[in-house]
Amino acid sequence: MSTEQSTAADRFPYTLTRTLDAPAAKVWRAWTTAEQYAQWAYAAPGSVEMDVRPGGAWKATMVTPDGGQFPLTGSYLEVDENRLLVVGMDVPxxxxxxxxxxxxxxQDGHSARIVLRQTCDTAEERDMAEQGSTMLLDSLGAFLAEKPAG
Known part of the structure; x- marks a missing residue:
């Protein structure tokens, strides 16, 4: 077995799929506009910065349910407006x-299917990332439901 195959086999992916009651453009704006992202993504007020273009940087300070805060940074690897966002997250x-x-x-002009994918190095990392992504999707869905169209 080659090292490449072994590496791929030893990785731990997850995929989450949801249909949101909002058009793709509205979902995109919620995910790529700092002011909107901060409202639903558990970010500390004023901590979100986004330069949404390939190679552009982003940062946010996330707030955990127990009040802890941790900074996240990264860059945008691929950007296809209203269709695809590939985000790199720096890991210490x-x-x-x-x-x-x-x-x-x-989907139909009124809803969008969102698919999140990530591959992690360990099962524990995958489980934590999947749990965090599930919370994000739940919060995004609630945010979109209460935000007027436009």
Whole structure:
């Protein structure tokens, strides 16, 4: 078995899919506009900065349910407006960023299917990332439901 196959086999992916009651453009704005992102993504007020373009940087300080705060940084690897966002997240002690892919697919002009994908190094990392992503999708859905169209 080659090292490449072994590495791929030893990775731990997850995929989450949801249909949101909002058009893709509205979902995209919620995910890529600092002011909106901060409202639903558990970010500390004023901590979100986004330069949404390939190679552009982002940062946010996330607030945990128990009130703890931790800073996150990274960059945008791929950007296809209203369709695809590939985000690199810096991980202390690791040479390569952790990569999350967010895909949007317009369903009927009124709803969008969102797919989040990430591959982690360990089952524990995957479980934590999947739990965090599930919380994000729950919060995003609630945010979109209460925000007027536009």
């Amino acid at each position: 002690g690791k040479p390569e960023p952790s990569v999350m892919t967010m895909e949007l697919d317009e």
